[in-house]
Amino acid sequence: xxxxxxxxxxxxxxxxxxxxxxxxxxxxxxxxxxxxxxxxxxxxxxxxxxxxxxxxxxxxxxxxxxxxxxxxxxxxxxxxxxxxxxxxxxxxxxxxxxxxxxxxxxxxxxxxxxxxxxxxxxxxxxxxxxxxxxxxxxxxxxxxxxxxxxxxxxxxxxxxxxxxxxxxxxxxxxxxxxxxxxxxxxxxxxxxxxxxxxxxxxxxxxxxxxxxxxxxxxxxxxxxxxxxxxxxxxxxxxxxxxxxxxxxxxxxxxxxxxxxxxxxxxxxxxxxxxxxxxxxxxxxxxxxxxxxxxxxxxxxxxxxxxxxxxxxx
Numbered sequence: 001x002x003x004x005x006x007x008x009x010x011x012x013x014x015x016x017x018x019x020x021x022x023x024x025x026x027x028x029x030x031x032x033x034x035x036x037x038x039x040x041x042x043x044x045x046x047x048x049x050x051x052x053x054x055x056x057x058x059x060x061x062x063x064x065x066x067x068x069x070x071x072x073x074x075x076x077x078x079x080x081x082x083x084x085x086x087x088x089x090x091x092x093x094x095x096x097x098x099x100x101x102x103x104x105x106x107x108x109x110x111x112x113x114x115x116x117x118x119x120x121x122x123x124x125x126x127x128x129x130x131x132x133x134x135x136x137x138x139x140x141x142x143x144x145x146x147x148x149x150x151x152x153x154x155x156x157x158x159x160x161x162x163x164x165x166x167x168x169x170x171x172x173x174x175x176x177x178x179x180x181x182x183x184x185x186x187x188x189x190x191x192x193x194x195x196x197x198x199x200x201x202x203x204x205x206x207x208x209x210x211x212x213x214x215x216x217x218x219x220x221x222x223x224x225x226x227x228x229x230x231x232x233x234x235x236x237x238x239x240x241x242x243x244x245x246x247x248x249x250x251x252x253x254x255x256x257x258x259x260x261x262x263x264x265x266x267x268x269x270x271x272x273x274x275x276x277x278x279x280x281x282x283x284x285x286x287x288x289x290x291x292x293x294x295x296x297x298x299x300x301x302x303x304x305x306x307x308x309x310x311x312x313x
Contacts, residue, residue, distance in 0.1 A: 002053040002078075003261055004130040004156075006120065006147040007040015008112040008138035009058045009068055009082070010091040012286075020098050027096075035285065036071045038091065038112070039136040039163060042247050042286050046254025046276070047134075048076035051293040052261050055130075057081040057123045057147075058139075059111040061090040075287070081123045085111045091138075115139045117146040128154040132257045136161045141172070148175035157260055160212075161253045165189065174211035178266065180253055181207075182218045197234050200225040201312055204232065214266055216273075218252060225312070226270050232313035235270045238278035238303045247286030252277040254290070271307040275300055 016031040036045075040058055047054040055078040060068050065084055072079045091110035097103050120127070120143060127133060133151040135144050135158075144160070151158045152175045160176040162168060165185040173179070183194040190206040192199060194217065204215035204227025215227045223236040255276030259269025276291060279299060283289035291299075 001131040001261070002055060002126075002129065003047055003132045003134065003257055004055045004057055004123075004127050005040050005044040005047065006057045006115075006123075006127075006133065006135040006139070006144070007043065008038035008091060008109070008136065009036070009041040009056070009060050010038035010093055010107075010112070011035075011064045011067070012037040012093045012095055014095045014097060016097050016099075018099050020096055020102055020104050034067075035287065036068055037093065037286055039138050039161065039250055041068075041072070042250035042290070043134055043136070043161070043254045043257070044072070044077045045075040045287050046251055046290045047257055048072075049290050049292045050254065050258045050276070050296060051076070052258060054078065055081055055126050057115075057120070057126070059083045059085050059115040059119065061085050061088055061111050064090045071287075081126055083115075083119055085114055088114055109138070112139050115143050117143055119143070120146045120150060124150050127151055127156060130156050132157045132159060132260050134159045134161070134253060134257050136163055137166055138164065141166065141168075145169075145172050145175070148172060151175070159253065159257055159260070161249070162189065163249065170211050173207070176211075177213040178216060178256070179207055179212040179214070180216045180218065180256065182249060183220070186215075186217045194219075196222075197225055197312060201227060201232055216256065216266070216270055218249065224252075224270055224274065226267055226309075227313075228266065231311060233267050233309040234312050235267070235274055235307055235309050237274055238306045240278045240282050242281040244284045244289060245281050247289065248277045248281050250286065251280035251290055267309050271304065271309070272300075274307045275303045278303060
């Protein structure tokens with residue numbers, strides 16, 4: 001059994017600068033790197049590194065085809081359904097990182113905007129054979145809706161990470177077995193200001209009223225709240241010394257899907273997700289910092305005790 005990830009694949013251009021430039025100002029950089037990115041790609045790589053057979057379903061241009069395909073292959077991600085666009089360039093982001101931790105980002109979605117319902121129909125066979133389908137919102141909402149609809153018709157468990165957040169129609173929400181917003185996203189989707197466990201519980205219940213099967217609301221370093229129709233739990237985050245929190249949410253979603261792929265229930269899957277995210281933030285890079293299975297198995301015993309669920313409803 002395999003997993004499918006439907007989502008974005010980007011190329012990120014990073015320049016480190018002493019300070020962010022003002023309008024019209026030129027600032028001399030002191031380091032430049034090119035990295036693969038995109039929430040879909042990050043989550044697929046997260047699953048591939050954890051030993052899950054995972055298919056990436058996305059669209060890239062000819063410009064960075066070899067760079068991105070080889071990266072997927074190194075990270076155990078199947079690329080049979082990564083469509084090559086002959087007309088449009090791959091999505092890119094230009095990121096300025098200052099010494100004081102601030103950033104400035106310009107993003108052009110490129111081929112992500114062209115991942116279509118037709119592409120998903122071509123991928124229906126691989127979606128149908130999946131145990132879990134994982135998707136996000138860096139691709140057209142119509143494409144997300146099609147992916148969820150195909151998965152639900154074939155009894156596939158669906159996980160929707162609603163980032164970057166936007167209003168979601170009932171048809172999308174009702175096809176999400178698990179919705180995984182962070183506090184800001186949960187606030188925007190429900191109108192409830194999420195600032196802690198109690199407000200996350202309230203927002204989670206509101207999301208269930210809107211049609212989702214279950215809600216997992218992440219609260220950063222505090223932990224996460226799992227809200228189901230029968231109960232709710234708070235899962236503490238693991239205690240680690242963070243080095244780079246970039247991609248922590250993508251690591252969390254990959255860890256959650258990893259647990260579901262192994263037949264764990266949602267609460268146990270969130271415990272695993274917390275560990276995977278915790279391991280990621282101890283290393284640099286949205287993808288480079290994602291843990292491999294060997295690391296998870298080595299570190300899980302002592303981190304697992306830190307994630308004991310507390311029933312809150």
